[in-house]
Amino acid sequence: MSSATGTSRFTTGAGKPINKHIPPYDFKARYNDLLEKHKILKEKYEQKCEQMGNLENLPEQLEETQSHLVSTTEELKNTKIDKKCLQRQINSQQQKIESLADSLTKTTEELQKLKQTYNKLKQEHGELSVELLELSDSSADLDDKNFKLMEDITAYKEQLFRSDVERKELHNSVMDLRGNIRVFCRVRPALDVEQDKSLCGWNYVDENTVEIINNDPLVKAKNNGHIFSFYQVFHPCSKHEDIFELASPLIQSALDGYNVCIFAYGQTGSGKTFTMDGTTRNLGVIARTVDLLFDSTKAYRNLGWQYEIKVQFLEIYNELLYDLLDNEPKEMEIRMTTNNKNDIYVSNITQETVDNADRLRQLMKVARMNRATAATVGNEPGSRSPKTSVRMNETKNINRSLSELTNVILALLQKQDHIPYRNSKLTHLLMPSLGGNSKTLMFINVAPFQDCFNESVGN
Numbered sequence: 249m250s251s252a253t254g255t256s257r258f259t260t261g262a263g264k265p266i267n268k269h270i271p272p273y274d275f276k277a278r279y280n281d282l283l284e285k286h287k288i289l290k291e292k293y294e295q296k297c298e299q300m301g302n303l304e305n306l307p308e309q310l311e312e313t314q315s316h317l318v319s320t321t322e323e324l325k326n327t328k329i330d331k332k333c334l335q336r337q338i339n340s341q342q343q344k345i346e347s348l349a350d351s352l353t354k355t356t357e358e359l360q361k362l363k364q365t366y367n368k369l370k371q372e373h374g375e376l377s378v379e380l381l382e383l384s385d386s387s388a389d390l391d392d393k394n395f396k397l398m399e400d401i402t403a404y405k406e407q408l409f410r411s412d413v414e415r416k417e418l419h420n421s422v423m424d425l426r427g428n429i430r431v432f433c434r435v436r437p438a439l440d441v442e443q444d445k446s447l448c449g450w451n452y453v454d455e456n457t458v459e460i461i462n463n464d465p466l467v468k469a470k471n472n473g474h475i476f477s478f479y480q481v482f483h484p485c486s487k488h489e490d491i492f493e494l495a496s497p498l499i500q501s502a503l504d505g506y507n508v509c510i511f512a513y514g515q516t517g518s519g520k521t522f523t524m525d526g527t528t529r530n531l532g533v534i535a536r537t538v539d540l541l542f543d544s545t546k547a548y549r550n551l552g553w554q555y556e557i558k559v560q561f562l563e564i565y566n567e568l569l570y571d572l573l574d575n576e577p578k579e580m581e582i583r584m585t586t587n588n589k590n591d592i593y594v595s596n597i598t599q600e601t602v603d604n605a606d607r608l609r610q611l612m613k614v615a616r617m618n619r620a621t622a623a624t625v626g627n628e629p630g631s632r633s634p635k636t637s638v639r640m641n642e643t644k645n646i647n648r649s650l651s652e653l654t655n656v657i658l659a660l661l662q663k664q665d666h667i668p669y670r671n672s673k674l675t676h677l678l679m680p681s682l683g684g685n686s687k688t689l690m691f692i693n694v695a696p697f698q699d700c701f702n703e704s705v706g707n
């Protein structure tokens with residue numbers, strides 16, 4: 249800037265020089281010029297100040313930029329990791345695409361094969377359709393033949409049913425001829441623990457006759473033999489199979505609708521339980537009967553017969569009746585049925601219909617357990633003398649009903665007019681199973697020992 253020549257040269261904020269020629273005496277103009285210059289300089293100063301202010305913010309901006317740089321670097325790192333991941337995914341997708349391409353090739357091949365098979369089957373189907381048409385023609389013929397055969401089968405079934413009725417009648421006639429009351433005598437062997445006991449002499453004369461010889465040295469030799477005849481005699485080596493073979497015709501009679509009664513009689517320890525129950529490995533008469541009953545009903549149902557098997561279990565103890573399928577105390581009586589005076593029933597007793605052998609065996613188990621409970625009722629704790637009197641009463645009742653049973657059997661065998669069924673609960677209950685056209689099988693069980701001789705002969 250120079251004012252000596254009176255020329256003023258100045259630069260504006262925009263850098264544009266301002267040249268003015270002001271005469272030295274024109275103080276007003278010079279003043280205005282100065283004012284203008286002052287204004288421009290002030291503006292410049294303010295601009296500089298502003299720039300200075302901006303420069304003061306630089307460290308802050310630097311810090312911001314640095315932190316931005318750090319976060320950007322971090323982002324870059326993450327982005328690189330992401331990139332690696334993506335690359336791996338791309339690789340695996342690539343592999344998948346390759347394997348899919350492989351399976352596509354295989355599937356296409358299989359499809360090709362299937363198409364071939366389909367075409368072959370289609371051809372076969374065509375051929376079979378032709379065959380089917382031919383067969384349906386001959387099927388009509390076969391239907392006719394089948395209808396005729398069905399008619400024949402119905403006729404044969406009727407014939408078979410009539411033959412079975414005839415067989416029943418014949419079987420019953422044979423049973424009648426053999427006698428409606430049969431007595432089997434079974435002599436049991438001495439057990440291992442009984443080898444020291446002395447035996448009677450046994451002479452098995454034939455299958456119906458046995459001689460029992462008293463080996464007591466005090467008895468005279470000529471009086472010591474007693475001969476008995478039975479329907480069948482079973483010696484100690486006889487097996488359950490042998491016995492059941494001769495007992496089973498009576499089961500057949502039961503299936504044919506006749507009342508049948510099978511029971512064992514004999515001194516204690518003579519083998520009654522062994523004969524009737526047997527053991528789990530060597531089944532006795534009852535178990536074999538159950539099996540035969542259900543096997544036969546299955547076969548007879550196919551012939552058109554219908555069967556319903558109902559069971560009741562009861563025990564007679566001191567002339568009182570006990571329901572062995574229900575151990576609640578209750579009143580039970582033997583009553584006559586209204587339509588048939590020879591038939592009886594027990595009032596209030598549990599009766600169950602059974603349709604398989606297993607269920608019957610289950611019920612037999614329940615009855616056996618309840619019988620054991622009933623037996624202990626008579627053996628409640630008490631002093632020795634009431635216990636003895638209970639036993640005596642029990643023995644008296646058993647003996648009485650057994651002698652009444654003997655009387656009834658004898659009266660039946662002798663075909664007496666009056667049969668004393670009503671003298672005991674046992675005989676009254678067995679009335680429908682002992683009399684009329686019913687069949688009875690009695691096992692007389694005998695122990696082989698000398699000390700049982702009197703009992704054995706008495707039986």
Ligand SMILES: Nc1ncnc2c1ncn2[C@@H]1O[C@H](COP(=O)(O)OP(=O)(O)OP(=O)(O)O)[C@@H](O)[C@H]1O
Nearest residue numbers: 435436437514515516517518519520521522523693
């Ligand atoms: N035929 C036989 N063969 C082999 N052992 C037998 C035969 N008969 C009976 N026994 C055996 O003799 C013993 C007595 O038989 P069991 O218990 O059957 O007599 P029980 O007449 O039922 O006697 P109780 O009237 O006292 O009940 C038992 O150990 C039994 O296994």
